[in-house]
Amino acid sequence: AQSVTQLDSHVSVSEGTPVLLRCNYSSSYSPSLFWYVQHPNKGLQLLLKYTSAATLVKGINGFEAEFKKSETSFHLTKPSAHMSDAAEYFCVVSDRDSWGKLQFGAGTQVVVTP
Amino acid sequence: EAEVAQSPRYKITEKSQAVAFWCDPISGHATLYWYRQILGQGPELLVQFQDESVVDDSQLPKDRFSAERLKGVDSTLKIQPAELGDSAMYLCASSFFGLAGEDGELFFGEGSRLTVL
Numbered sequence: 001a002q003s004v005t006q007l008d009s010h011v012s013v014s015e016g017t018p019v020l021l022r023c024n025y026s027s028s029y030s031p032s033l034f035w036y037v038q039h040p041n042k043g044l045q046l047l048l049k050y051t052s053a054a055t056l057v058k059g060i061n062g063f064e065a066e067f068k069k070s071e072t073s074f075h076l077t078k079p080s081a082h083m084s085d086a087a088e089y090f091c092v093v094s095d096r097d098s099w100g101k102l103q104f105g106a107g108t109q110v111v112v113t114p
Numbered sequence: 115e116a117e118v119a120q121s122p123r124y125k126i127t128e129k130s131q132a133v134a135f136w137c138d139p140i141s142g143h144a145t146l147y148w149y150r151q152i153l154g155q156g157p158e159l160l161v162q163f164q165d166e167s168v169v170d171d172s173q174l175p176k177d178r179f180s181a182e183r184l185k186g187v188d189s190t191l192k193i194q195p196a197e198l199g200d201s202a203m204y205l206c207a208s209s210f211f212g213l214a215g216e217d218g219e220l221f222f223g224e225g226s227r228l229t230v231l
Contacts, residue, residue: 034219041224043118043222043225046220049219104157
């Protein structure tokens with residue numbers, strides 16, 4: 001069975017400061033992990049993915065995430081927040097034996113203040 | 115850039131009425147998903163198709179929901195009768211998955227927002 005826990009439902013940051021979104025996962029097999037972003041009234045867009053290659057994954061718009069197996073974590077970071085980063089972010093896990101079935105976290109709402 | 119198309123974008127209906135949503139995936143994508151996203155929550159898988167076959171519909175309320183993908187291309191999700199608790203965003207996604215079920219990126223449409231009065 002697979003599951004994912006996003007540790008913060010809301011994160012508020014000032015523009016230009018670092019962003020950290022925390023995610024812990026549980027998986028019976030070697031997982032693939034993803035971060036998706038959803039802007040208001042829009043579909044979800046893939047930010048980055050981990051599929052057993054490099055543990056530090058770089059994505060679009062300056063985001064990156066590090067896979068830590070010992071901590072079962074996949075936290076998302078960005079060195080400097082931009083106003084356009086205000087959105088909802090979802091951490092997602094997929095087991096290799098589940099036909100690509102994705103398990104979404106509950107989401108983290110990011111607010112960026114000037 | 116190829117996109118997943120969904121219609122309608124917004125639907126308001128009264129309870130007990132029938133509702134249908136349509137999805138056209140990216141050309142060549144064998145796998146198609148319907149997700150339901152209740153406000154403030156993450157998307158929940160309703161049904162997954164591999165070509166025209168249902169791979170997973172374990173979370174689909176089959177007494178009122180149905181989904182089909184007759185020719186393995188576009189898909190329709192139907193609700194009959196709609197209930198107040200069905201108010202949500204219905205998201206369609208597609209991916210190019212090999213028969214081995216390798217992980218890959220899902221491409222989402224913009225969704226169909228349903229409001230049941």
